[in-house]
Amino acid sequence: MPGGKVVSPTPVTVIGKIATPWTGGSAAAGLTVFKTAGCSACHTFRPAAATGKVGPDLDKLPQYAKQANEGPLPEYIYNFVTNPTGRIVPGFPPGVMPATFASTLSPKQLADLVAFLAKGP
Numbered sequence: 001m002p003g004g005k006v007v008s009p010t011p012v013t014v015i016g017k018i019a020t021p022w023t024g025g026s027a028a029a030g031l032t033v034f035k036t037a038g039c040s041a042c043h044t045f046r047p048a049a050a051t052g053k054v055g056p057d058l059d060k061l062p063q064y065a066k067q068a069n070e071g072p073l074p075e076y077i078y079n080f081v082t083n084p085t086g087r088i089v090p091g092f093p094p095g096v097m098p099a100t101f102a103s104t105l106s107p108k109q110l111a112d113l114v115a116f117l118a119k120g121p
Helices: 027-036 058-068 073-082 107-119
Strands: none
16 A cells, blocks of 8 residues: 555553453342343242243253353353343243343443352352
8 A cells, every 4th residue: 555554463461351241240239130120030040039931041051151152151141131132042932032131231230130140049
């Protein structure tokens, strides 16, 4: 390119942890999010005393994440909540879980929910 400058990508060293949208949440606050967002209506999850049967049993989240092989459990949970149509648990029909949580829950609420669900039973 005439008069242009040639550049090449160079690595950047990061010291410390890189923040991700699913980190830094409070499991205690996540219980409140779970209840107010209506998760109990569809999901079973012992820590929330939830017994819903419409959606997957969230007590089995580690198993689902392992089967999906899409990264660590908190990342899987975050991706499942924010893009449920992209992660269908076998045996459950697509399109049942609302795809609106990414826009209706704040980043803090999402991180709290992930912390709560990742803590598990």
